[in-house]
Amino acid sequence: MTLSRLISWGLLGLLVLTWLPSDSRAQGGAAAPAGPQCSCKAQDKLDLEERIKKLVEADKEYDNLIKHWQQQPKTKLNESLRKAEQGKVNSAMGKINTPGATRYSGNLGGTEADCSSWISKEVPPCMRPAIEDHEKAHQARCTKNTTPGKLGFWVDLFTKGSTDWRSGQTILEYLQEEKADHQAEIAKYKAELAKMQQHCPQYTQLDRSEKYDLDQALAQRERLDQAEKRLEEYGESLS
Ligand SMILES: [Zn+2]
Numbered sequence: 001m002t003l004s005r006l007i008s009w010g011l012l013g014l015l016v017l018t019w020l021p022s023d024s025r026a027q028g029g030a031a032a033p034a035g036p037q038c039s040c041k042a043q044d045k046l047d048l049e050e051r052i053k054k055l056v057e058a059d060k061e062y063d064n065l066i067k068h069w070q071q072q073p074k075t076k077l078n079e080s081l082r083k084a085e086q087g088k089v090n091s092a093m094g095k096i097n098t099p100g101a102t103r104y105s106g107n108l109g110g111t112e113a114d115c116s117s118w119i120s121k122e123v124p125p126c127m128r129p130a131i132e133d134h135e136k137a138h139q140a141r142c143t144k145n146t147t148p149g150k151l152g153f154w155v156d157l158f159t160k161g162s163t164d165w166r167s168g169q170t171i172l173e174y175l176q177e178e179k180a181d182h183q184a185e186i187a188k189y190k191a192e193l194a195k196m197q198q199h200c201p202q203y204t205q206l207d208r209s210e211k212y213d214l215d216q217a218l219a220q221r222e223r224l225d226q227a228e229k230r231l232e233e234y235g236e237s238l239s
Contacts, residue, residue: 043124049193108127111142
C-alpha cells in the first residue's frame, strides 16, 4: 500500500468517525430546541403566576359579593355600584404582591359603553391573548344588548333610559359574568404555563428562591448556547 493510499484511507476513516457522532447526536434529540413556542420568557412566567394568584383572590371576593347580592337579585347595575364592587375585588387582588412581578399602573383592559374595547400598552404579548378574550366576551354581551345602527343610541336612551349595555344587567349577572371571564382567563394562563413547561425548559428550570437577576441568567445562558453552536459549526466544518 502506497503512502498516499494509506493517507486517503486514513482520511476516509476520519470522515466516518466525524460523521457518526454527529448523526447519532442529530437522531438523539436530547433537548427540545427553543422554538417559536417560547414566546413567553422567565419574567412572563413570574407575571402569569402572579396574575393567576390575583384572579383566584378576585374570585373569592366575587363569591362573597355574589352571596350578598343573591339577597337582592333584582338590583340593577349602575356605574357607581359597579365601581364600588369592583373596588372591593381590586383590593382583594392587591393583597398578592410577588417580589419581582411586574406592577401595572391601572386596568389591563376595558370595554366602553359603545362596545369598543382597549388593552393597556403595559400588557406583555404573552398575556395579551387572554386579556383580549376577556374583553371580547364583554364586547359580545355589549353588542347583544345594544340596538345597532345610527339611531340605536337614541332607541336605547328612550326605551331603556340608558345607552350603557351594562345598565340593563342586574349586579348579580354582572358579578357572575365577571367571575366566569376570570376563570376562562386563569385556564388560558395555565395552558400557557404548561406549554412553557413542555417546550421552554430554559425558562422554567431557574430557581427563583435564589435572588437571581433572571435577565442576567438568561443572557448568560444565551451566550453559552451561542458558544456551543459556534463550536458545533466549527466541528462540522472539519468534515
Ligand atoms: Zn371584565
